[in-house]
Amino acid sequence: MSQTAHIPSHRKPRRGASKLAFRAGVAGGVFSTIAVAGAAAPANAEPVTETTLEMPTLGSLDADLASAVSASAEASQQEALDQSLAAQEKAALEKAAKDAKKAKAEADRKAEAEKAEKARAEARERASRTSERTSLSASSYSASDSGSSSGDTQVATGSAAAIVAFARAQVGDAYVSGGTGPNSWDCSGLVQAAYRQAGIDLPRVSSSQSSMGTSVSLSNLQPGDILYWGSRSGSYHVAIYVGGGMYVGAQNPSTGVVERSLDWDTPSGAVRIL
Template sequence: MSHTAHIPSHRKPRRSASKIALRAGVAGGVLSTIAVAGAAGPANAEPVTETIEMPTIGSLDTELSTAVAAAADASQQEALDLDLAVQENAANVQAVKAAKKAKAEAERKADAARAEKAREEAKERASRTAERTSLSASSGSSYGTQQATGSAAAIVAFARAQVGDSYVMGSTGPNSWDCSGLVQAAYREAGVDLPRISSDQSSMGTSVSLDNLQPGDILYWGSRSGSYHVAIYVGGGNFVGAQNPSTGVVERSLDYDRPSGAVRIL
């Protein structure tokens, strides 16, 4: 037996061929890269130390998802804005249509009101005409002779022509009157000048009974020398007078407002 048989071997274990090849390949690649870099750059160039990080697949997915979500939100907001604009436009159109309809309805009602007023006025005029015709055709009554003639006819015709005019204190025509202004103007048609004030008018002429009136007589309210209102008797138990601001010039029955007395000028 050899004297070295029991001494352990000091040789390193063999490496496998695959590991040796792998390490050689890596080393060769590194050396090749260094060689290329050295050949490309100047001899005294400093080694490149900057590290470039390449994006990972996970970060690309996240950025893509974020971009897609942002685009979807933008599209949704644009759709909402467009829908709101459509709704606002439709509301504006409806508002314009409603306003036009309301205006047309208001104009229709105004036209109907004017037409109704015109019909009422026409009926009132026709009624007054019929009443005057009836009074003119009527014969004697308890108020005496009813048919106006001569100067009295002119006074009565003028007074009746003013029916419907307004009452204005101190006015003497032609479209508004007070009581004495109307009486004075009516008598002027017959060529008779009367004082302006009612108390002076009732103090003229001859006092007559209310049961013996004739067309053209002056009716007064109050005392004869201190009357506060006058009117003209037109026959048939009626008088014409500028009564007050509410009624204007009207033709009324003596029973409507019984006078205090009467005077005859003609």
Template structure:
């Protein structure tokens, strides 16, 4: 029986290769033993005539070796394919994570922008409502002041009529005073008053800003203070302090440069400058800015003369 007759074929390359190596070693050992035995025998021994059949490379299951090599190559190829697929999966996961992070950042940015826009709109609405409330209070206060002034004027007129009835001389004197006041009112401003009036009129169209002192935005007392500063006269910053200066004059005896006030003299909430011709210039409110108006448009509570 051949030495290789029952060598099984295995698919796994490592086991097949190890068996092949073992069998090659056995064959080598047999050959070595025969060689030693031959050398140790007597020289006169007869030569061996029997032929021993040695295994050849072809007889060592060449088909099994080829199958093992093919299986090893297939395994290596499968491992390479698996590694490639794993690398593609990892790259896809990294890309998806990056895109998700970017999408989240964009969503957060949009949400923050929407919150900021909403807060800005709410702040603007609140500021507008507050300004409307202040304007309404200002109008109500001026209406009350006009009502009080009208009541006072009616009372003064009644008193004046009584004095006139008691004597014709007093009546003549009163008429003379009214005539003088009217004549003074129509005179053009000159000197210091002219400088004050010219400065005030030059600011018409400027914006109204609470606390504004120029050069392009004013509040009511800021404009009066700056106009008088042009004439070298220092006035306080607050309207109540400004209307407390000088001497009180009636609205029928106004002169250009007089300071008009609304409210009480020591606690006025608004001031303007009389410019002659029954008109005044003042920084009214954020809606109108600096304007020139008739006394009838918003009749002041009183006036003071500082010049």
């Protein structure tokens, strides 16, 4: 036995011939396959080029981020501006509507005040005309007022004069059913108002008025007597005898308050209350 027999060898063990042959065969098969594929490829096939993806740099990312932040800030600022303008427009519209409402209320108030003042002025004017007509009628009435009746020569004095003057002052006023003045009357409304001038309260309707006082004949009338048409307890129309064969009454809507002769529409009878 040699002296080196116990030292192991550092050489790699040789591969077996079978293993080498197997590997050679595999390699050959692979190269053959590559060769066949190359031969089968079209002659004019373009060579495959490599595509290189360019990755964004850090500087470009910072620029994009700054641009996005700036755009967002501008959008927020524009939205805030739009909201502010919308709020201002709404406030302006509300103020304009409020001012218009206030102006309309003021105009309506002035119109009502002017209307009321005009009505008061017209009322004062009517009262003045009525007073003038009453005074004129009272002062112009005299003993010369005579007619066919035997009592016509009597002068209206005191309460009768006030009644006659008031009745004549309403000549020309309108006839309105149920009217009690001051510018429109029905027949009994006028008689009632005339007698109120003498401090006498009469019933409202003609049938009740003709039932008051004492019955007198048409030949013995005195100024202030009440004339009636129909029966005494069921008269449908009344008027006031003013002397001189004349009477004043609220006749109908077409004539209004008129002064007429007894011959124009002869009454059925008369009553004396004074």
